[in-house]
Amino acid sequence: MKIISFVTQKGGTGKSSLAVSLAVAAVQNGLKAAVLDIDPQSTAEEWYKRRTAEAPAVHSIPWANLSSRLYRLGQQDYDLAIVDTPGSESHAASEAMKEAHFCFLPVRPSVADIEASKPTVRYLNEHAKPFAFVLNQCPTGGRTSRTQNARMALQLLGGLCNPTLAHRSDHVDALAAGLGVTEFSPYGKAADEIRAVLQWLTARLQRLDATEIADDEGGAIPLRAIS
Template sequence: MHVVAFVTQKGGTGKSSLALSLAVAAVQSGLRVAVLDTDPQDTAGEWYKRRAAEQPEVHSLPWTYLSSRIYTLDRQGYDLAIVDTPGADSHAAQGCMREAHFCLLPVRPSVADIEASKATVRYLHERAKPFAFVLNQCPTGGRTSRTSNARMALQLLGSLCDATLALRSDHMDALASGLGVTEFAPSGKAADEVRAVLDWLRTKLRRLDGAEADKEVWEADDQSASRAS
């Protein structure tokens, strides 16, 4: 099971909305998905109360219970756990990042958002935790100069999701309806953008799996060589 944490140090980035829509899109693609809401605001938990469909499941819990819940979900055969983390540079957010295999950082194309992400980036770099930015709530109408400038700035700090999400009302309306954006307006541009992020993320996770498998082979070879000598 893959564990992906959505992390941001600044409010209003659309973190929870994107996490939920991505979870729904992943379910639609055939994955068994759980959302773990450790944010005290409980946006995901409240969304689940408005929702008619049972999947993806949402578990609201303190971050201190995260490790045991991840273990249980893995044993139960889940494919993906999406962690909605507290929106602050806190011990709780750091604990969630440590439990994740990969961290996704939603960032708006603004200097304030980019500056606010630097503390998180330092923390992730220090622990060699794989992560990427995803540009969210960008101006509509293609890649504007603001979006292009933000992409260049973020690429200097770390990896960046190829797909970009525009500021569209479908995200807010879907959240209010207990839906993912791919359910609310499946043929809309917002839905297409979320699917593009999911496709990128799944490719990224497969590559990480391959790198981890190679690492295990190298370590096994090193151990064999040591015993032989």
């Protein structure tokens, strides 16, 4: 099982919406996925209450129980666990980063968001945790100068998920309906962007696995290929 933690130190970046939509897209691609909500605001849990489908499961738990719940999910043959964390520096975020195989840092194309991410980046670098920024809520209409400038700044700070996500109403509407964007508007641009992020993440995890296997043959279990 692969563990992906969404971590930011600034609220309003669309972290929870991305986490649940990514989990939905993973389920649609044949993966057994769950979301662990350790954010006291419980956005993912409230989304699940509005949902009629059972998958992906959402578990709202205290951060201190994260390790044991992840172990249980692994025993239940889950492929992917996505951890949604508070938008602030906290024990919860630190625990999520410690447990993760990979961390996503959603940021908007703004100086404030980029500057707020620096303590998280320091922690991840100090603990040798693979991570990437994912640019979210970007202006629509292609890569604007603001988006391009943000991409360049983030590339200097660390890894960057190549697909970006535009500021689209589908994300807000899907969250309100208890759906992922790939369910709410399957042929919309927001859905295409989420699928692109999932594809990028899958490829990145497989490259990390290949590196681990080269270092210690047979020591890593790759995420099943996305069809």
